[in-house]
Amino acid sequence: MTATPVSSNTEPLDFDSLVLLLEQVFLRHGTSADVARTLALNCAGAERDGAHSHGVFRIPGYVSTLKSGWVNGQAVPVVEDVASGFVRVDAANGFAQPALAAARPLLVEKARSAGIAVLAIRNSHHFAALWPDVEPFAYDGLVALSVVNSMTCVVPHGADRPLFGTNPIAFAAPRADGEPIVFDLATSAIAHGDVQIAARKGERLSPGMGVDSLGQPTQDPKAILEGGALLPFGGHKGSALSMMVELLAAALTGGNFSFEFDWSNHPGAKTPWTGQLLIVIDPSKAAGQSFAERSQELVRQMHGVGLKRLPGDRRHHQRAKSAAEGIRLEPEVLANLRELAGF
Template structure:
């Protein structure tokens, strides 16, 4: 977008309602619409261009293709004192997490740690919104989600892993939770799509073309090429771990396993997701939020002035004061979509 594109502002609640109307008008249940709209509006509010309204066409295309079930009602399984599983039944991961969240939180508090294994689920969103709410309740949360084959394992020649993000959230004594959400690929797929749309070249070491040769062209990466893991063999090992935790352990699909060819337009990966939630108030770490604050203070003193999540919170505060800025034509398009399928 250029500086001359006319902009409009919209409040968070209004954007959420608009997106919910779009989802519900394109085949989801009211509950699924509410979940996805809140997630997507949150990402837009927090300045995540790659996971905000930019994703709406992908959601709608997947829903229209019949690939994902927008009406699915997740089935929660209480399997052990610290182990919860959810069969998302071919629907989105976010409603599955929302349904299981109270049980997982209760188990984390009673057992000290709890695991949530989501399977048969589609995750097409940022991962930080899944962990941040636990940290707001004083808990520590980790999540892993696999996606679709677009990352070459270290030393390999074709894509196998997804971008496979890891997200972490921890409470702070004097501030909003410390939260990071990092793709184990050198770059997130959404950012490659944005670079392709805007015509930017990428830095070296981010991807390969369809012949497996290094390229800086985002279109060559998207056109049969693949991404590279971040940090060489170490990022590749972490991406492998995400496949094992998010898919093998949950009973979901690996990033390379699902076949959406019978559903033209499908874009949402049909995989699994793992969450680990810890109550730090047990044991000797009971002053955890204070300790987190101390670490952040020392990181600042050591010269790392921007902490993970800071940019999101700054954008969020600005959006809360002034509304969420969107190009007028984007907002107009969303309003048209809220009228239902064209």
């Protein structure tokens, strides 16, 4: 993939066509049909919604990882019913999304029955955006929170060497008169994918995002990627949240911490082999007015104090635009995907 800017003569694809193309890429690189479908929907959805750092930009990383033998693209997740509010999944060294899909019906059933339920995914690889994991729960009227740890690239506040991953937190909640309220934030000052994109484009970063290989502050994305590291967002507070993500996504699932796996024998491996936690709450158990009416009221008040755009609004806008106009990819990117698919 080269740094050609997006131009108006790129070829638009409809969503289903992009899904099929990506599905074929995954299948051709050794995944099962189920895994191919799940990952293709996820990746195409991110691209459609304008989340480019987690869209087709990720495909070369998926492919090189599959080629390296680091991840099992044929893994069959094993769901364990542990307690009335607790589900575990052993992702069997496969991707996290098929593990979530396998456990989802049981998780939803428990959340509706117990009022809250937790899904602890371990032995899993997460290489995608986190919001697609929580958003569907909000469409089902549930509130969902998820955390996933990744790979050592963030220096804890007050430390001098990296330890944490970018460790995102995603949240989704239904509302009465609109799309769900959804956010997905890396606890690093910048997402790793955005550093990669800036490096590819030759752009400099804002101050406070990262350090170079000597631990000195830098605005050069290449210096961060080549032996440097990221900083947490918001100083000691973001750092505390990143630590919490390690504890919830790894210690509480039985997955690896961001610093525990060793992929040095798998050149090309890009997918962190860690864990993921989801907490799902049924707001119909709450007292008072319906949750969706209440969240709608909060949104109304947020607009009332001058907020133009809610978290998630840009994605929904881009989603509608993609549905109307198709998804535009750079010609080189599309050509590369077709080559990877053998089309």
